[in-house]
Amino acid sequence: PMAPNGCPVSAQAAAFDPFDSPYQLDPAEALRWSREQEPVFYSPRLGYWVVSRYADIKTIFRDNLTFSPSIALEKITPASRKAQAVLERYDYGMNRTLVNEDEPAHMARRRELLEAFTPEALEAHAPMVRRLVREKLDAIVERGRADLVAEMFWEVPLTVALHFLGVPEEDMEQLRRFSVAHTLNTWGRPSPEQQVEVAEGVGKFWQYSGQVLKKMQEQPHGHGWMYDMIEKNRQKPDVVTDNYLHSMMMAIIVAAHETTALATANAFRQLLSRPAVWAELCANPELIPAAAEECLRHSGSVVAWRRIATREVEVGGVTIPEGGKILMVTASANHDPAHFENPDELDIYRDNAVDHLTFGYGSHQCMGKNLGRMEMRIFLEEFTRRLPHLELEEQEFTFLPNTSFRGPEALWVRWDPAQNPERRDP
Ligand code: HEM
Structure with a gap:
């Protein structure tokens, strides 16, 4: 086969499929051959140019005029006619937010919306995060065994996200199902039957977002980032537009929680599978922020x-x-x-871990990165203190099949409640 630039496609490039299990299980490992031999290649199965080296990716992130982010939320698998009809029935109109907006509209908008992310504004959320993590831990601490994803890793970040946004905390299970549908719709390869089901979920999510937005617009004095947007939309409707509000309402619920939930699950998996590193964190909790950063590099939730x-x-x-x-x-x-020494090693003392690209880079770099980091840090602080004897169970990890959001669907851990420090030393 030939690539669109007229060059032949190598055998490995022709065989590459991100929905095959090597990429799904370990995307960095699945692209080792590319990093080593063919760092930019055309994938006929995907219809994309795949780029795998650090320096090339950073160059692309740096120039968002030549490399437009406009397709960041496009369906990577085109909708079937049936799925399209379902989306139309729901009047689905997801369009530009921030992450997929071009300049100059993007920067003008981003600049208007920075206030919620100052260090002081974020620090104000820390007690709530800690309270939520503690409540969830209280519920399992005497149990001896738990799937941490089901028990808290998705629900705490979702609650924090809704609180941060000012969105009422209603029907969390439904919001989680909506988010999964949105991920499959945008980054997955659902089968024709699945497509229709996924489109139903996405259509309902779109309607729901519109209703919540309308309710919030009717009570203009609420607190949260969505209220900041509603206010800016009133003051500068050409910068913070109506369609932006509705699209953002849907996209941000996912962006603000799924990323963090998966990152936390990845971090616990990596740290607990190295008992010596886990023990070191328990003994020296001041290492936790660096360890969380290294986990974001080694096993990020956006891949x-x-x-x-x-x-x-x-x-x-x-x-x-x-x-x-x-x-x-x-x-x-x-x-x-070429950028990280012994890159496959999880090294919590690595001095350039923070150079990782898990939050993107450049003018679109993740606005919520410090909120995500704070949540990971607090999860790790509470667990290392209250369950230092936590162990990872032998298990097979599964992942939601998609190109971009990665984290285990379950994370089973066990411990002996008789050894809980708070029992021995209440
Ligand atoms: C953008 C990852 C948490 C809000 C992004 C981008 C990535 C990302 C890869 C695109 C960056 C680019 O194009 O250069 C992550 C990860 C998270 C996380 C891995 C958690 C570990 C959050 C949270 C929030 C958030 C908690 C909200 C409170 C945003 C926003 C953008 C963004 C608003 C768009 C920024 C822009 O285009 O100017 N994130 N994110 N993220 N993220 Fe996050």
Whole structure:
């Protein structure tokens, strides 16, 4: 086969499929061959140019005029006619938010919405995060065994996200199902039957977001980032537009919780599978922020992000034509030995872990990164203190099949409640 630039496609590039199990289980490892031999390649199965090295991905992130983020939330698997009809029935109109908005609209909007992310504003949420984590821990601490994903890793970040946004905490289970549908719809490859079901979920999520937004617009004095947006929409409707409000309402509920939930599950999996590292954190909790950062590098919850070339451009020696769609595998960049020494090792003392690309880079870099980090830190602080004898159970991990959001669907751990420090020393 030939790539759209007229060059032949190598056998490995032709065989690459992100929905196959190697990428689903370990995207960085699945692209080792590419990092080593062919760092930019066209994937005929995906219809994307795949980029796997750190330096190339950073170059792309840096130039969001040549490499537009407009396709960041596009369906990676086009909707079937039936799914399309379902979405139309729900009047589905997800469009630009921040993450997929071009300049100059993006920066003008982002600048208006920064206040909620000052260190002081974020610190004000810390007691709530700690209270939520403690309540969830209280519920299981005497039990001896738990699936931490089911017990708290998704629900706490979702509650924090809704609180941060000012969105009423209603029907969390339904919101979680909506979020899964949104992930499959945007980054998955649902089968034709699944497509219709997923479209139903996405359509309902869109309607729900519109209703919540309307309710919030009717009570203008609430607190939270969505209220900031509603206020800016009143003051500067050309900068913070109506369609933006509705699209953002849906996208941010997912962006603000699923990313953090999966990152926390990945971090606990990585740390608990290295008992010596876990013991070190229990003995020296001041190492927790660095350990969380290293987990974000080693096993991030966002593993790939997209751009589209607005003109013909060369990346890593390969010519990508205008309109070429690009999948930057950030998980691969985070394991690039040209930037990280012994990249496959989880090293909580690594001095450049923070260079990872799990939060993206440049003008679109994740606005919520410090909220996500704070949640991970508080989870780790509470667990290392109250359950230092926590152990990972032998288990097979499963992942929601998609290109970009990664974390185990369950994380089984066990401990002996008789050894709980608070029992021995109440
Ligand atoms: C953007 C990852 C948590 C809000 C992004 C991007 C990534 C990302 C990869 C795209 C960056 C780019 O294009 O350069 C993550 C991860 C998280 C996390 C891994 C948790 C561990 C959060 C939270 C919030 C949030 C908690 C909200 C409170 C946003 C927003 C953007 C964004 C608003 C768009 C920024 C822009 O385009 O200007 N995030 N995120 N994220 N994230 Fe996060």
